[in-house]
Amino acid sequence: MSNDPVIELQGLEVHLGKRPILKGLSASLSGRCIGLLGPNGAGKTTLLHTLLGFHPASAGTARIFGRDIRTEARAVRAEMGYMPESDAFLGGMTAVRFVRLMGEISGLPSERALERAHEALFYVGLGEARYRKVETYSLGMKQLAKLAQALVHGPRLLFLDEPTNGLDPDARERMLRLIHDIRDTGEVNIILSSHLLRDVEECCDEVLILKDGRIATYCNLEEERRANRKFLELETRGGDEPSFVAAVEALGVEMATSGKQKIKLVLPEGVGVRDLYRLAAERQVQIRRLDYKKDSLQDIFLQAMETETEVAGHGRL
Template identity: 40%
Template sequence: MGDLAGPPVISTAGLTKHYGTVHALTDLTVEVGAGVTGLVGANGAGKSTLIKILLGLLEPTSGRASVLGHDIEHDSHDIRRLVGYMPEHDCLPPDTSASDFVVHMARMSGLGASAARERAADVLRHVGLEEERYRPMGGYSTGMKQRAKLAQALVHDPRLVFLDEPTNGLDPAARTDMLRLVQRIGTDFGIAVLVTSHLLGELERVSDHVIVLDGGHLLRSSATGDFLRRTGRMLVEVVGTETERDRLGQALAQRGLTCRPRGTMVAIDPPASDVAVHDLVRDLAAELGLGLMRLEPDRGHLEDVFMEGAPRA
């Protein structure tokens, strides 16, 4: 888990970045610990701006920040030596093989020729490009290009990696594989990870801690488990189409329960009176001739943070 009890991996205080009248970040004060931290927000929320400031590629308008104990204003060179960075946009030379590219990036990070080749082969194997490493990257699929970008971010054995939208453009299967790799970096490799995404649900699966940005403001920062707490609502799913789902929802409403469709399921709010919801759902499903597939507690999701309109920090 992202352990904020130890020294923070990243710390910001009042960090602000304005482009004229555009406020990319406003008074951001947050700490990031070890493990995998998800940085979540819609496009334009300030995620990429924050990473570029932490890397010393952008100068903040005001505020302070440190990365691995190094001040961003005075120690940006040291920070870039200790950190790996996977940018969001495609930046790979198309006529170069992944092996040559990752070896080159390792040499740029200060590794000798032999060590660079060894590390490149090792990290390309870890990201699943071992058999494709000698092909020109211009012929790679989007998923392979993302893996090559991830490999160059890891090749110099950094203490922290910034992964900017690593699942961008991937199909569902490739997205799942990438998220599994991200989780391994934080657990098996022991490297701290700050990973960004505008897809809120996917970071619930791999992050120990989540930071939510909205329009450059900090909306919330807490352990992932705190987001996924029980809400008191119940979710019920029956066999069939939306028609069967709605039949059950209408019957529950007639019994005084507040409910609404949630995808293929019916979400039931906590009852005002002492109603045995499980028994009522079971009995109504039987009465209506519906097959009951599942009945389970609802848990919070990252989307709920935005829907609740939480106060900005």
């Protein structure tokens, strides 16, 4: 698979009513599996919906595989598969008929759509239940049926909106295995929107974090993992903490505070732990805990929530 951008956001803005939801998003996403993270109301689903053409862009635009979503919406949608977050199916239909209809709507000839519907349902693990009506399925099975309909026409880009929502641990594992498997074929790019950091960490190689309709962070998890950068996590009590933080920063330390009295920092060359203790002692700050840690997605997410900076390459704490 080439490294050409999958999605290019070019100052994308979306207003729903008079409310701005997405505020000038600009980024070039090129991962095989891109995680879309953010707290509730950050604009994740609105971004997916805008890329799907459900909401018009108020300003700017986006390109998917080089195609403009505003002028080539139909061609863009022909290359996409979408698994919505909420329950979505067609009532009164067996799974195979439902998935076949979705395949036909995507442009597959009737016979091929039937063939692919069977294949997709076997692939997601609903082979034995494919002649049952979808409304009789359990929640986990409905999620799988939604995945099957998103795959039936063999898209190049798959949008998965909270695919593990409401699943028990076994079903969740099965879903994540499928996502891994689809990703590893190298035939399809995946955009995985989730509020579960573990899901994104397990499946994705890039992550885009949104906050209040803006891009808080966009980074390559693979690079982060390879860099395997260690950092220090401090927990402090008492004393003049703001002055301590300022003094540490003055040493040229990259740092971020996460929660009250928790500080994460990467020490530059020439600065040691002893310097931290000295600065703390001068300001009567107690260092209660000091750990070496590796960057995790949770750290990236927490920092993004605190700093709210625009994308500036991949380097961050």
